[in-house]
Amino acid sequence: MSTADENALRDDICRFARSLFERGLTPGSSGNISVRLEDGGWLVTPTNASLGHLDPARLSRLDASGTLLSGDKPTKEIPLHAALYETRGSARAVVHLHSTHAVALTLLPEIDPRSALPPLTPYYLMRAGQTALVPYYRPGDPAVADAIKGLAGRYSSVLLSNHGPVVAGESLEAAVFATEELEETAKLYLLTRNVNPRYLSRAQVDDLVTTFKCEIADPDALDRQCRAPDCPTHGFGFLGGIAREPAED
Structure with a gap:
């Protein structure tokens, strides 16, 4: 990547x-x-x-091993980003936010x-595919990488419990x-969960998958949601970052 191209990318990140x-x-x-850059290194926002209020010149520049080459100290969430790049070969960028409704x-x-x-909505599936939820880990905990890797690259969008x-x-x-x-x-x-909303049908979802190549990581979970939009609370638990249903009585 040329210096001019990298500088343009720095500007895009800040924009x-x-x-x-x-x-x-x-x-x-x-x-x-x-x-992720062509040489396997990264540009990442600082801690x-x-x-x-980012300065393009102060973005953290890391090599392929994660060593800081220039710029400010990188975010503590490097393990999170690294796990997604490792398991999603097509990934060229990762965004992590603390957006209110996703956290809620x-x-x-x-x-x-x-x-x-x-x-x-169709655009949720077209843009994000299905979304996984992993258990809570403190910010910067390297163990979150194991939870992400446990998803085996099947999800491009993940929610971190109580985090974002x-x-x-x-x-x-x-x-x-x-x-x-x-x-x-x-x-x-959150706006519609208590008013029996009408979800897309499985046939409508299948049409989106065929037309736009939407990623469906867990068809069985999707089937349940398409069949029963008014179903009661499931009470799901976690097992190593992947869901498990509670045992029957």
Whole structure:
């Protein structure tokens, strides 16, 4: 990558980050963004930096092993980003936010970790695919990487319990757009969850998958959501970052 191309990418990171911050999608110094470069290294936002006030020249430049080459100290969430790049070969960017509605979604008892949101809109599936939910880990805990790796690259969008969304994309723009779509769909779910909303049918979902190559990581979980939008709380639990249903009495 030429210096001019890298500088343009630095500007893009700061531009998208500022837009996310100014629209209230990640407050204070929360959230982080990374982009994987052609040489296997990364550009990543620094630790304790507001996404609304980034300096392109101070973005952290890492080599392929994660060693800091230039710029400020990188975000503590490096293990999270690294796990997505390792398991999603097509990923070229990762966005992690603390967006309000996506975080709120992770607090609800009825959420299925294999399919955290039902198929409410076509653009949710087209942008984000299905979304996984993993257990809580403290910010920066290397163990979160194991939870992400446990998903085996089947999900491009993941919710961290009590923390926020993390989304991988084939470009920076794609990752940002998918993260925004995830947040808006979480908002829709919270607004409609108690009024028996009408989800997309499985036939409608299949049409989207065929036409737009949407990623469906767990068809069984999707089937249950398409069949029963008014089903009661499931009471799902966690097992090593992947969901398990409680044993029958």
